[in-house]
Amino acid sequence: MRIAIDLTSLADNFSGIERYAMNIARGLIDLDINGKNTYILLFKRKIHPGFEQYRGKKNVVFKVWEGQNKLLFAQVLLPFHLYGVRADVFLFLAFQSPILFWHKGIYNTIHDLTCWDCPETMKKHMEWYFKLSIRNALWVSRKIITISEFTGKRIRKKFHYSKEKIILAYCGISEVFMDYAKGQKVPLSKEETDKRLEIRHKYHLPEQYLLCLATLEPRKNLPFLVEAYVELQEEEALGIPLVLAGRKGWNMDEFLNRIEEVYRRKIIVTGFIDDKDLPYVYHMADCFIFPSIYEGFGMPPLEAMAVGTMVISSDAASLPEVLGKAASYFRLGDKQGLKEKMRLGIRQKTPDVSVEEVKRRIGMFQWEASAKKIAREIDKGRK
Numbered sequence: 001m002r003i004a005i006d007l008t009s010l011a012d013n014f015s016g017i018e019r020y021a022m023n024i025a026r027g028l029i030d031l032d033i034n035g036k037n038t039y040i041l042l043f044k045r046k047i048h049p050g051f052e053q054y055r056g057k058k059n060v061v062f063k064v065w066e067g068q069n070k071l072l073f074a075q076v077l078l079p080f081h082l083y084g085v086r087a088d089v090f091l092f093l094a095f096q097s098p099i100l101f102w103h104k105g106i107y108n109t110i111h112d113l114t115c116w117d118c119p120e121t122m123k124k125h126m127e128w129y130f131k132l133s134i135r136n137a138l139w140v141s142r143k144i145i146t147i148s149e150f151t152g153k154r155i156r157k158k159f160h161y162s163k164e165k166i167i168l169a170y171c172g173i174s175e176v177f178m179d180y181a182k183g184q185k186v187p188l189s190k191e192e193t194d195k196r197l198e199i200r201h202k203y204h205l206p207e208q209y210l211l212c213l214a215t216l217e218p219r220k221n222l223p224f225l226v227e228a229y230v231e232l233q234e235e236e237a238l239g240i241p242l243v244l245a246g247r248k249g250w251n252m253d254e255f256l257n258r259i260e261e262v263y264r265r266k267i268i269v270t271g272f273i274d275d276k277d278l279p280y281v282y283h284m285a286d287c288f289i290f291p292s293i294y295e296g297f298g299m300p301p302l303e304a305m306a307v308g309t310m311v312i313s314s315d316a317a318s319l320p321e322v323l324g325k326a327a328s329y330f331r332l333g334d335k336q337g338l339k340e341k342m343r344l345g346i347r348q349k350t351p352d353v354s355v356e357e358v359k360r361r362i363g364m365f366q367w368e369a370s371a372k373k374i375a376r377e378i379d380k381g382r383k
Contacts, residue, residue: 001037001382003028004087007051008044008078009094012070015215015247016299017111020147020171021093022050027371035059040087044073071129074098089378093145096137107167107378108137109145112296112317113154114219121219121293142381145169145374147297150318167377170322171297172367177279177306199280203270206241210342211285211309213245213273213300214292221291221314226267228338230259233266237343245270245281283307287345290314291338298322306362312341326361 005025010018029039040061041051047062054060065081067073079101082090089105090097096108115122115130122130138144138159145167146152152166188196199205210229214220222244232238244267259267273281282288288304290313298319301311311327313319320329328345330337 001089001378002040002087003037003089003091003378004040004042004082004085005091005093006042006078006097007048007094008042008065008067008073010048010050011044011046013247016171016297017094017109019299020109020111022048023172023174023367024093024169024371024374025091026050027367028375029054029057029060031368031371031375032059040085042081042085075100088382091374091378092137096133097140099132099136102140104142105381106141107143107145107374108141109147110134110137110151110155111147112151112294113158114294114296116158117154117317118219118294141165143167143377147171148318148321150321151296167374169370169373170365171299171302172365172370173302173306173362174275174367176275177282177303178362196280196284199277199284202277203243203245203273203281204268205243205270205281205284206268208240208286209243209268209284210240210287210289210345211243211245211281211304212289212291213278213281213304214290215246216244216269219293221293224333224335225289225291225338226259228335228342229267231335232339232342237339238346240286240346241266241268243268243270243285245273247272278303279307282309285309287312287342289338289342289345290319292316292319293332295319295322301327302361302365305358308358310345312338312345322361322365324357324361326358 007021007025010022025041035058038059038061040063043062043064044067045064047064065077067077074095075098079098082101089107090103092108096110097106115127119127138161143165144155146155147170149168152168155161155166156163212222212225216222229242282304287310288301290298290301290311292298292314294317296318301313301323305311305326311323313323313327313329314332315329316332328341330341
């Protein structure tokens with residue numbers, strides 16, 4: 001069987017959905033140890049470094065197409081190229097398939113229904129773009145992949161979609177986070193101490209800090225977190241800096257510029273964090289805060305949890321499903337509740353849950369298990 005996997009979005013960004021696409025694609029290839037399938041990997045501009053290891057592998061074919069404008073490429077150039085690809089299955093793991101591409105064997109992934117559930121967090125033209133893309137995906141797909149039971153239920157309820165046509169394949173935790181947690185020793189080795197110092201200098205991190213890692217955009221509810229943090233500063237109830245890590249999205253510069261200079265000095269915006277540095281950035285934080293309004297899954301708090309950092313999260317959407325009893329929750333919109341959790345987090349500095357509970361949650365989310373599930377469904381589909 002010939003399986004084409006769309007990885008073109010990896011050239012433009014590398015947030016949660018691109019990470020999902022990369023890891024599931026690699027998982028499918030690695031599971032096929034006998035090479036019974038041929039995998040046609042589709043890239044834009046260049047082959048992503050995460051797939052260099054498959055060069056020369058007999059059952060892996062690379063196709064690279066040129067393109068700059070994201071919308072033009074996704075909806076005009078990509079379908080043009082796809083019609084020239086000879087494949088039995090077309091797998092779209094990040095964004096949905098182009099509206100102009102209809103073919104047998106399409107599997108689309110729907111990560112969330114933000115455009116319906118939280119349209120106020122998107123620009124209007126993007127809201128309508130995603131609504132059209134998702135409706136089309138539901139129409140043309142053999143089956144739909146979702147990353148949480150929450151999203152699957154929302155799809156079934158909103159579109160009266162058959163449960164049998166939905167594949168639940170969770171996000172996974174990369175080995176780098178678990179390996180890092182296993183390797184931690186007290187006192188720290190000189191090598192570990194030097195590495196931490198290097199990371200602190202690279203991202204201008206203080207000795208103590210609260211951390212939030214997310215794309216800095218409205219859906220992630222960063223203004224709510226910053227307002228709670230500033231109020232704690234005014235009350236002199238919290239003295240350590242707040243670190244906002246991640247690339248800047250829609251409206252964040254305007255919001256940060258409105259904060260009084262005396263408080264803005266204590267808020268550090270790092271920009272994008274390299275994957276290899278993430279375990280250190282998570283682990284050195286006093287606690288990790290995730291105030292999101294809406295998540296299809298929510299990887300950052302799970303990664304922070306994996307390296308042993310206390311997690312404070314909103315109770316929105318899929319987050320209780322993913323984090324279970326291993327996180328400390330505040331009710332979405334309850335600023336006083338968040339402030340109290342932040343005070344408590346600074347005092348405790350360690351998770352108020354058992355190591356066994358954290359391990360149990362982490363064990364539920366493995367890339368290999370999700371890749372196996374998708375592979376089984378694809379195999380069933382050809383029979």
